[in-house]
């Protein structure tokens with residue numbers, strides 16, 4: 001990532017879309033990805049929840065707090081990573097996005113991955129893991145694994161993780177989640193910067 005961080009992402013922002021009738025109905029707004037477009041690390045969640053729908057930013061509710069804390073523990077700052085979702089509109093009653101909705105939004109995710117060309121993609125939960133790998137995933141068993149997946153026309157390194165919310169429902173998942181995010185920091189080199197100064201954990 002450049003020292004300043006490149007945040008000019010107008011080309012990646014979806015301004016209007018009517019492809020998924022149920023999501024058009026349930027959303028208040030489209031929630032685009034945030035963070036530098038030259039980030040080494042890209043986190044991919046499932047889709048916006050109520051808080052994200054209200055704020056217009058991914059992972060700002062309780063799941064976001066868990067993610068932010070894990071990033072800090074791993075020596076990373078939220079501003080240094082990019083965070084996005086498989087679908088950009090809140091599904092009704094927070095249900096999982098349907099296959100056609102994931103497919104409708106896939107082009108936006110591919111464009112984001114292609115533009116960032118990140119060192120590492122971290123999938124937060126079962127839905128993004130299965131979506132990017134194109135196979136079924138037992139996320140509790142496979143969390144922490146690094147696999148290759150073809151995304152945006154290239155083989156990408158993908159680190160599988162449980163969803164941050166899983167640590168709220170099941171405290172026993174917390175340690176594993178923190179270890180996975182720490183692994184993400186180590187594998188990507190994110191946060192080290194050219195002079196190693198921005199790894200918060202080093203201070």
Ligand code: URA
Nearest residue numbers: 045046047048058059
């Ligand atoms: N859960 C997700 O998968 N994405 C968000 O943005 C928030 C919660």
